[in-house]
Amino acid sequence: MNASGSWAARRLLLGLAQTVAVVLLVFVLTEALPGDAAVSFAGDQPDPESIAAVRASMGLDRPAHERLAAWAWGLLHGDLGTSLTSGRPVTAFLADGFGPTLLLTGLTVVLLVPAGVGLGVFAARHEGRPADRLVSAVLLAVYAIPEFALGVLLVTVFALRLGWLPPTALGYGTDLLAHPAALVLPVLVLLARPVCSLARLIRAGMTDALAAPHTAQAQRYGVSGARLRYAHALPVALTPAAQQLARTVDWLLCGVVVVEALFVIPGLGTVLMNAVADRDIPVIQGLAVVFGLTTVLVNLGADLVTHRFAPRAEVAA
Amino acid sequence: MTDPDLPQPNPFPGLRRRGFLAAGGAAGIGALALTGCSGTSGPDDGSTGGGARAPRSGGRLRAAFAGGGASETLDPHLGNLFADAARGKALFDKLADYGPDLAAVPRLAERWEPDAGLDRWTVTLRKAEFHDGRPVTAADVLYSYRRMADPRKAYRARASLEPVDLDASRAVGARTVRFVLKRPTAEFPNVMAAFGTYIVPEGAEEFDRRPVGSGPFAFVSFTPGRTTLLRRNDAYWDGAPHLDELEFVVANDESARTNALLGGQIEYAHELSPTTGRAHEGSGAVEIIRLRNSAMQAFAMKTDRPPFDDPRVREAFFHLADRQELVDGALSGAGEIGNDLFGKGYEYYAGGLPQREQDIGRARSLLREAGAEDLEVTLDTSAVAAGFTEAAGIFRDQAARAGVTVHVRPGSKDSYWKDILDSGTLCCYRSGAMPIETHISQRLLTGSTTNATHWRDKDFDALYQQAQSTRDKQDRAALYARMQRRLHAEGGFLVWGFGDWIIGTARSVHGVERDAPANTLDWARFDKVWLA
Numbered sequence: 001m002n003a004s005g006s007w008a009a010r011r012l013l014l015g016l017a018q019t020v021a022v023v024l025l026v027f028v029l030t031e032a033l034p035g036d037a038a039v040s041f042a043g044d045q046p047d048p049e050s051i052a053a054v055r056a057s058m059g060l061d062r063p064a065h066e067r068l069a070a071w072a073w074g075l076l077h078g079d080l081g082t083s084l085t086s087g088r089p090v091t092a093f094l095a096d097g098f099g100p101t102l103l104l105t106g107l108t109v110v111l112l113v114p115a116g117v118g119l120g121v122f123a124a125r126h127e128g129r130p131a132d133r134l135v136s137a138v139l140l141a142v143y144a145i146p147e148f149a150l151g152v153l154l155v156t157v158f159a160l161r162l163g164w165l166p167p168t169a170l171g172y173g174t175d176l177l178a179h180p181a182a183l184v185l186p187v188l189v190l191l192a193r194p195v196c197s198l199a200r201l202i203r204a205g206m207t208d209a210l211a212a213p214h215t216a217q218a219q220r221y222g223v224s225g226a227r228l229r230y231a232h233a234l235p236v237a238l239t240p241a242a243q244q245l246a247r248t249v250d251w252l253l254c255g256v257v258v259v260e261a262l263f264v265i266p267g268l269g270t271v272l273m274n275a276v277a278d279r280d281i282p283v284i285q286g287l288a289v290v291f292g293l294t295t296v297l298v299n300l301g302a303d304l305v306t307h308r309f310a311p312r313a314e315v316a317a
Numbered sequence: 318m319t320d321p322d323l324p325q326p327n328p329f330p331g332l333r334r335r336g337f338l339a340a341g342g343a344a345g346i347g348a349l350a351l352t353g354c355s356g357t358s359g360p361d362d363g364s365t366g367g368g369a370r371a372p373r374s375g376g377r378l379r380a381a382f383a384g385g386g387a388s389e390t391l392d393p394h395l396g397n398l399f400a401d402a403a404r405g406k407a408l409f410d411k412l413a414d415y416g417p418d419l420a421a422v423p424r425l426a427e428r429w430e431p432d433a434g435l436d437r438w439t440v441t442l443r444k445a446e447f448h449d450g451r452p453v454t455a456a457d458v459l460y461s462y463r464r465m466a467d468p469r470k471a472y473r474a475r476a477s478l479e480p481v482d483l484d485a486s487r488a489v490g491a492r493t494v495r496f497v498l499k500r501p502t503a504e505f506p507n508v509m510a511a512f513g514t515y516i517v518p519e520g521a522e523e524f525d526r527r528p529v530g531s532g533p534f535a536f537v538s539f540t541p542g543r544t545t546l547l548r549r550n551d552a553y554w555d556g557a558p559h560l561d562e563l564e565f566v567v568a569n570d571e572s573a574r575t576n577a578l579l580g581g582q583i584e585y586a587h588e589l590s591p592t593t594g595r596a597h598e599g600s601g602a603v604e605i606i607r608l609r610n611s612a613m614q615a616f617a618m619k620t621d622r623p624p625f626d627d628p629r630v631r632e633a634f635f636h637l638a639d640r641q642e643l644v645d646g647a648l649s650g651a652g653e654i655g656n657d658l659f660g661k662g663y664e665y666y667a668g669g670l671p672q673r674e675q676d677i678g679r680a681r682s683l684l685r686e687a688g689a690e691d692l693e694v695t696l697d698t699s700a701v702a703a704g705f706t707e708a709a710g711i712f713r714d715q716a717a718r719a720g721v722t723v724h725v726r727p728g729s730k731d732s733y734w735k736d737i738l739d740s741g742t743l744c745c746y747r748s749g750a751m752p753i754e755t756h757i758s759q760r761l762l763t764g765s766t767t768n769a770t771h772w773r774d775k776d777f778d779a780l781y782q783q784a785q786s787t788r789d790k791q792d793r794a795a796l797y798a799r800m801q802r803r804l805h806a807e808g809g810f811l812v813w814g815f816g817d818w819i820i821g822t823a824r825s826v827h828g829v830e831r832d833a834p835a836n837t838l839d840w841a842r843f844d845k846v847w848l849a
Contacts, residue, residue, distance in 0.1 A: 033731070034732040034736075035731045039735050040731055041471070042734070043397065046735035046738050047766035049766070050471045050475070050766075051735070053468065053469065054471040083388055086389075160576065160580060166580060167576035167577055167579065167580035168573050168576055170568050170577040171544060171582060261569060261570040261573065264567075264573045264577070274385065274386030277731070279731070280388065
C-alpha cells in the first residue's frame, strides 16, 4: 500500500509537471501565431488605429510575461481568467462546453468497452478461421475511414436517404438527452475507430496469451477453456488495452472536433475551435489546463490498472 | 469628444471574426441589411415561392448561420458576422438601409433634408416604438451614435460615422435630429445605412439578457453560439411579421447546415457552397436562392511601388486576366465577370465602359513599352476566403501566357487582411456589397484607412470632395463616372468577378427576396417571410 501509494504520488507529481508544461507550451505557441485577438477582430477592416485601441483595451499591449504571470496567479486561486472576446469568465465557457462532450465521451466509452472486448475475444476464439478473418477485415476497413468521411456517409444514408435519424443536433443545444436519436450517429462515428483498435489489441493479446507456455501448462492441469480465456488470457490482453483506452478517452474529451462540427454539437471541441480562431488566449489556456489535467488523470488511472494487472512491468510513465 | 459616461464592465463583449468577411471590406460591408427597397411592406414580387399566394401568418422559422461560438453577443454595435447582422436586423432598426442597388432607403428615418451646404442634415424619425413601448426619439438616436463612435471601443460602425460631428449634433424635437457634419457629405444617408448603425434605447448598455430594440421581432431567449429565439413584434411600424417566431441557430460547418436543411431541422440555411447549390438546384427537395453580385473578387495591385507604379504595367495586368475562366474555376461558376470596377449594377456604377477582355498581345506590348518584359511578381493569397487560392493559381497560369512569372505566396488566414494592407505588391482581395461612394471613401482616398491598393491621388480626392459637395444628383453621377473611368483605366483593383451568395430554404418558405445582395435591406430579412 505504501509502496504503491508513493508510486501513485510520484506519478501524480509528474502529471502536474506535465500539465504546467502543456500550459506554458500553449502560451508560447499562441504568442507565436501570426496576429492576435485585436488583428483577428479587425478582420478585413484592419484600420491600424482601431487595432491599437482594441489591443490597449484588451491589455494585449502588456508584455507577454506579465500577462502569463497574471494568468498563472489567478489560476492558483482557481480563477481561469476572462475571455478576451466576450468578457465572460473562462470557467463559464468550459462549463457550457463540458456537458455535451462528456455525454458523448461517456456514451462512447460505455459502448466501446463491451464492443471492443467482445469483438476481440470473438476473433481470438476463432483465430485463423473465416469468422476471425471477416471480423479483422471489417475492422481494418472501418479503421481506415476518416471520421469526417464516415460521418458524411452515415448522415447521407441514415438521415437523408432513409430518414431514420436526425442529420444533426442543430437547435437542441446542450439538452441532447432529450433528443437521444440525435446522438446515435455521432456516437457511431466516435466509436468506429476506437472499437477497431481496441478489438485488434485484445485479439492480439489473447492469441499471444493463449499460445503462451503457461496457458498450455494450465490446460494440462485441467483448467477449463472458459476460465483459461477469461481468467488467464484476458487480463494479460487488458494491459495494453487499458493504455489504449486511456488514449481514446483523451482523444474523445479533447475535441471530437470533427464530430462536433459535423453534427453541430456545442461541446469543448467547438469552444476550442472558436477560441483559437479568435486568438482568445485565456480560453485556450483554460482548455489546455482542462485537457492537460484530464489526460494526466486518465493516464494515471490506466497506469494504476496496468500496475494492478502487471505489477512487474514497471510502467511508471 | 463628449462620450456619455457609461459604465463599462467590459469593453468588448463580443468581438468575433469568422464569417464577416464574406462581405468583406470596410465598415459598410458587413451590413447585410434587410428591408425591402421601399420601406413599405411590399408584396414579394421576384421572391421565392408562389408570388401569387397571399402570405400566411404563423409558425416558427429556424434559420442557420455560421456563428461566432460562445463569445457571441446581441449587442448590435459589436456585430461583425452575418449572423450578427441578421439578428441585429430582426431586433433593431437603423435610420436607413441599402436597397438592392445599394442606394440608401429610409427606415426609422422617415425623411432627411440637407441644408444648402450639405453639411447640416435634418432627419425626421417616423413614429416607432421600442419593444417595451417607449417611443423611438431623437435622444435615442444621438445616444446610439455616440456609443458607436466611442474611441475607446472599436465598434465596427465607428469609421462610417467619422464624417459626423456628434458633439455639435442636437435633438431639435422629440423626433427630429439635426446632424452637423465635419464637411459637406452629399451621401450622408449612406452613413445612416452603414453596417451596425442600429438605434438602441438611450442608456442601453447590456444586451445579452433582455435586448430592447424597435425591430420586427422581440427578444425571447439567447444562448451564445447556439440559439436565439425571437417572437413577432405586433406593433412593428412596418407591419407585423407573418411569422410567430424566428429562431437563429448556429452551425459553422457548411455541410451541417445543408444536412439540417435537407433533413427538415431548419427552414433557412445561409451561405451554402456553389457545389451544394448546383447539387440541389431544381431538385425539388429545397429551394436554392442566389443573391447575385454579393462579393467582389479582385486582385489588388499596390500602385505606389514597382512594378505597379507604372500605369502601363497595371493596364497590362488588366489584359492578362481571363475573367470567365476565373469565375468558372475559383467561384465554381457561381458568379459573373467583373470589369475592374467595384459595384457592378449599383447606383452610380459606370456600366457604359467597355468590358475588358483577355488580350495577351496587348499585355505583352504594354509590358514591353514599360520595359517590364520577363516580369516576375509575387501574388499573396490565403485560404481566408473561398476561391482565393484557386484564383491565384489560375491567374498565375494566365499570366504565364504573356511571359509574366507569378509566384503565388500563401499567407496566414488570421492576419491576412492586415498583412496585405501595406506589404507585398499584388494580392487576392474581396469585398462585400456597399455603396460605390463608401468603397471610394474607405479604400481609395489618400486618408482612407484600408487603402489596399495605395491609390493616393490628389485629383481623385478632389473629385470625391467635389461630388460630396454637389447637391444635384445628375452632376454627382457624372463625377462618380469620371472617378470610375480613371479607376478603370489605371486603378489598382483588377476586379475579375462578382460572386453569388447562396441560400437554401425549405419548400415551405415564401417571401425570400432574390434581388438582395448580401448586406442589403432585403438580405436575411425575415419579417416579410412566411411559411405555407
